[in-house]
Amino acid sequence: MQSPDGDVFDCVLSHLQPAFDHPLLKGHKPLDPPERPKGNETSETEEIAESFQQWHDSGESCPEGTVPIRRTTEKDVLRANKLRRFGKKPIRHLRRDSSGNGHEHAVVFVNGDQYYGAKANINVWAPKVTDPYEFSLSQIWVISGSFENDLNTIEAGWQVSPELYGDSYPRFFTYWTTDAYQATGCYNLLCSGFVQTNNKIAIGAAISPRSSYRGRQFDIGLMVWKDPKHGHWWLEFGSGLLVGYWPDFLFSHLRSHASMVQFGGEIVNSRSTGGGHTYTQMGSGHFADEGFGKSSYFRNLQTVDWDNNLLPLNNLHLLADHSNCYDIRQGRNGVWGTYFYYGGPGRNIRCP
Numbered sequence: 001m002q003s004p005d006g007d008v009f010d011c012v013l014s015h016l017q018p019a020f021d022h023p024l025l026k027g028h029k030p031l032d033p034p035e036r037p038k039g040n041e042t043s044e045t046e047e048i049a050e051s052f053q054q055w056h057d058s059g060e061s062c063p064e065g066t067v068p069i070r071r072t073t074e075k076d077v078l079r080a081n082k083l084r085r086f087g088k089k090p091i092r093h094l095r096r097d098s099s100g101n102g103h104e105h106a107v108v109f110v111n112g113d114q115y116y117g118a119k120a121n122i123n124v125w126a127p128k129v130t131d132p133y134e135f136s137l138s139q140i141w142v143i144s145g146s147f148e149n150d151l152n153t154i155e156a157g158w159q160v161s162p163e164l165y166g167d168s169y170p171r172f173f174t175y176w177t178t179d180a181y182q183a184t185g186c187y188n189l190l191c192s193g194f195v196q197t198n199n200k201i202a203i204g205a206a207i208s209p210r211s212s213y214r215g216r217q218f219d220i221g222l223m224v225w226k227d228p229k230h231g232h233w234w235l236e237f238g239s240g241l242l243v244g245y246w247p248d249f250l251f252s253h254l255r256s257h258a259s260m261v262q263f264g265g266e267i268v269n270s271r272s273t274g275g276g277h278t279y280t281q282m283g284s285g286h287f288a289d290e291g292f293g294k295s296s297y298f299r300n301l302q303t304v305d306w307d308n309n310l311l312p313l314n315n316l317h318l319l320a321d322h323s324n325c326y327d328i329r330q331g332r333n334g335v336w337g338t339y340f341y342y343g344g345p346g347r348n349i350r351c352p
Contacts, residue, residue, distance in 0.1 A: 145180075150253070
């Protein structure tokens with residue numbers, strides 16, 4: 001199927017998808033739906049509408065028993081900085097403050113407990129990415145292990161990545177690693193691991209419509225949680241659409257639970273503009289204090305506990321490691337629960 005943005009999607013028989021190339025998944029069949037966390041209702045507000053996927057504009061979807069997979073083209077592979085790293089995040093020395101490695105964040109996180117999932121609604125924008133090897137993303141991280149070499153993460157959100165997709169559209173993405181982004185894991189379905197169960201959602205597809213400054217706002221609901229029965233980590237998109245799952249045996253630390261959950265934005269600053277900070281935007285490209293309709297937000301932040309209950313976040317930490325370039329501001333109210341605004345323009349007078 002051809003999407004209006006030029007992508008081609010193949011409907012692949014479920015049992016022939018990339019996940020089942022994994023030696024531990026050979027001969028397996030996709031699992032039945034898991035038990036959803038209790039308290040799984042998101043309040044909707046009139047001024048926000050739900051985004052979906054652009055390839056659906058043609059009115060087509062894949063038949064039952066198949067899953068839609070974005071076709072990787074020769075151009076996609078040739079754009080990769082290093083061929084063997086295609087579909088992977090750059091290796092970097094991971095530190096919580098991320099200074100000096102080109103990755104900059106504006107995030108909130110919780111740690112110090114055992115977490116079995118995370119949920120949020122994420123405002124969708126199309127931030128400008130000014131270098132082909134930079135990206136701008138907004139996502140949920142479910143994390144365990146140490147930041148040195150055995151970090152386990154499950155990640156989902158939207159990203160603008162010219163290197164990966166060849167365009168500037170925000171796209172629904174997933175990621176996983178078990179060794180701090182070194183050899184394991186990948187984006188989307190570009191390696192074996194994530195098992196897709198949905199015939200209507202395409203991972204890597206452009207999200208549409210997008211929010212506009214002082215205009216209509218759109219967001220996507222995402223939830224990642226550990227199925228209490230089988231232990232696998234499931235992903236839900238929008239209003240109750242199960243996308244698929246990461247089998248628990250892919251992981252070491254995340255096989256039992258997460259020790260940290262993080263929400264927010266990340267960009268890569270390659271300093272390609274004459275050594276100065278990149279102009280790549282995070283979120284809407286506007287700072288947090290501009291508020292609704294101008295700044296990007298996450299709302300209804302929740303985590304999942306050991307008994308499969310959704311809970312509001314407590315003891316939240318905020319981190320903006322380059323706050324003159326991208327910042328963050330948190331709040332709480334009856335409609336949005338725990339929420340925050342985040343982002344920024346990148347290079348400006350205070351961020352040279």
